[in-house]
Amino acid sequence: MLYVIGLGLADEKDISVNGLEAVRKSERVYLEAYTSILLVDVQKLQDFYGRAVTIADRDMVETESEEILSRASEVDVSFLVVGDPYGATTHTDLLLRARNAGVPTRVFHNASIMNAAGASGLQLYNFGQTISIPFFTETWKPSSFVERIAENMRIGAHTLLLLDIKVKEQSVENLARGRKIFEPPRYMSVSRAVEQLLTLLDEKAEGYSEDAYTRETLAVSLSRVGAEQQVIKAGTLRELAEVDEDAFGPPLHSLILVGKRLHDLEAEFGEAFAVGNGWKEGCKKLVQHV
Amino acid sequence: MLYVIGLGLADEKDISVNGLEAVRKSERVYLEAYTSILLVDVQKLQDFYGRAVTIADRDMVETESEEILSRASEVDVSFLVVGDPYGATTHTDLLLRARNAGVPTRVFHNASIMNAAGASGLQLYNFGQTISIPFFTETWKPSSFVERIAENMRIGAHTLLLLDIKVKEQSVENLARGRKIFEPPRYMSVSRAVEQLLTLLDEKAEGYSEDAYTRETLAVSLSRVGAEQQVIKAGTLRELAEVDEDAFGPPLHSLILVGKRLHDLEAEFGEAFAVGNGWKEGCKKLVQHV
Known part of the structure; x- marks a missing residue:
């Protein structure tokens, strides 16, 4: 069974x-570690589970999945996902390949x-x-997602923004020379995400429209959700841009843009997270519009 | 601490x-049991947790929350949510009231x-x-949600439909006479949901438009997701309407309407759940449109 x-x-x-x-009853245990991360290291998982854990990178999951699926019809194999x-x-794809290979699966x-x-x-x-x-690069400032934000905003819906994670990336030079040397992992911070959003706005990037967001759009940042050290901040994009990056703490971060169909309870709950006056003032305008 | x-x-x-x-370290344990249900009964929870569990109905959570929050600053209290x-x-509201009462909280x-x-x-x-x-009643066929479906469909997004749950409802007569006699719980089945959707279509209910759905719209039903007895079915609304209600099994059920921005992988994954030819044919049309 593949769990x-x-x-x-x-x-x-x-x-x-x-x-x-x-x-605990699996013969082999893999941990997918390139689309997200836990806030503890693998050793801690191994100690608690009492099982050796093999880190599965993108190559292993996407092109060498035979290893993971090997003998999974006879013995129990666990594939762990943050x-x-x-x-x-990529996980849906692995489940599909298991199904096509006749391997029984169970999802928790x-x-x-x-x-x-x-x-x-x-x-x-x-x-x-x-x-x-995605992270801006030196030569590319992707902006196609802005139209998706605008689509949500036009119907008054909130938008969850997942911030880029770069794990096991190679520099252009190392890639060209075929050297398996990897850059340190990078996790996009809220500060970086807000900066990129405001750059697209300032440069009137392709697809940018005021329907998507402006400096006065309300947003809520999430750092390490579910952990004891969770940090949540709320305010306008203008305000969040001025918050010191350290205040958001270590990764992972996400950001929510608030849609205009805001309820009183949502507005009130966010007050505890407000970094300035922008939250309360912005909410007042939105809630009146409903 | 309120957990x-x-x-x-x-x-x-x-x-x-x-x-x-x-x-296990809480002095009191409450279970909210009116917005959703687990697939096992309370006795099983009590045996496994080694704690007595008090069922909290809507009245207790929404108007008598003092009992739940009582002494929660000094002792540990757990509030369990399916x-x-x-x-x-309602849970967000409880957290807000705890915050306002100065009770520390932690969410898992x-x-x-x-x-x-x-x-x-x-x-x-x-x-x-x-x-x-919501369930239709004898005198009311709510349809305001149809416009929300249309909003999703116009941007190509899928729509998750949560099906009504009626727990501890009183009949009109019992309510009028102030008798605390409750009807047996009712959980909307996929069959009932599809029937209601098609009724709104046939009767051209207020707000209904073809942008929202037709008989040929693709849908995926979910029964008891996450349980070993999970059942998933995929097809057009026309096809799902013809499936025997028993085939979906016991509650809880949900239904997803498929948006036009369908990916190949999504189409392929759904094939295993197809109840007829409608899934494959419908997907072919959608994926060509992308």
Whole structure:
């Protein structure tokens, strides 16, 4: 049996009891570690699970999945995923390959940023499509997602922005020379994300429109959701841009843009997270519009 | 400390290890049991947690929350929620009241239908706003949500439909006479939901438009997601309407309407759930449009 097990968001004990039982009876255990990260290291997982854990990088999951699926019809194999197993296309793809190979599978769900974003106090049913924001490079400032934000905003929905993660990336030079030397991992901070959003606005990037956002758009930042050291901040993009980057703390970060169909309860819940006057003033305008 | 703990979706062991540790050190434990249900009964929870569990109905949570919050600054109290703690407005409200009363809180996240809907193979980032479908009554066929579906469909997003749950409802007569006699709980089935959708279409209900859905719209049904007895079915609304109600099995059920921005992987994953030819044919049309 191939168990695909969500680990939740923060530490080794966010796994469900069902998931833990499956891990502990597995002959091999893999951890997918390139679409998200836990806030503890692998050693801690191994100690708690009492099992050796093999880190599975993108190559292993996407092109060498035979190893993971090997003999999984006869013995139990666990594939661990930060968040929920269906949080990334790559896991759905692995489940599909298992199915096509006749390997029985069982999925254990867990919290992911897609539902834990509710910690902002913004109600999940009011969210539209989720957006991923990639890092700008020296030569490329991707902006195609801005139109998706505008689509959500036009119907009054909130937008969850997932911030880029770069793990095991090679520099252009190392890639060209075929050297398997990897850059240190990079996790986009809220500060960086806001800066990129405002750059697209200032430069009137392709697809940018005021329907998507302005400096006065309300936003809620989430750092390390579900962990004891969770940090949530709320304010206008202008205000969040002025917050010291350190105040958001270590990764992972996400950002929510607030849609105009805001409810009183959502507005009130966010007050505890406000970094300035912008939250309360902005909410007042929105709630009047409903 | 008030712990608000997500139980996940299926049984007593879907709780996280962190959540279980919090329950086991709590002096009082409440279970919110009117916005959703687990697939096991309270006795099973009590046996596994080793704690007495008090069922909290809507009155207790919404108007008598003092009991739940009582002495929660001095002792540990657990409030258990099916799914994730932020899945329903009522829990956010309880957290807000705890905050206002100066009671420290800690939330333990878990899977909820909002992210476990990924079990359909439809990617969560492609979902728009989530809709709740209420039961028709003898005198009222609510249809205001249809415009919300249309909003999602126009941007190509999928729509998760949460199906009505009626717990501890009183008949009109009992309500009028002030008799605390409650009707048996009712959980809307996929069959009932599809029937109601098609009735609104046939009667051209207020707000209905073809932008929202037709008989040929693709849909995926979810029954008891996350449980071993999980059932998923895919097809057009016309096809799902013809499936025997028993085939969907016991509650809880949800339904997803498929948006036109469908990816190949999503289409392929759904094939295993198809009840007829409609899925494959419908997907072919959609994927060509992308």
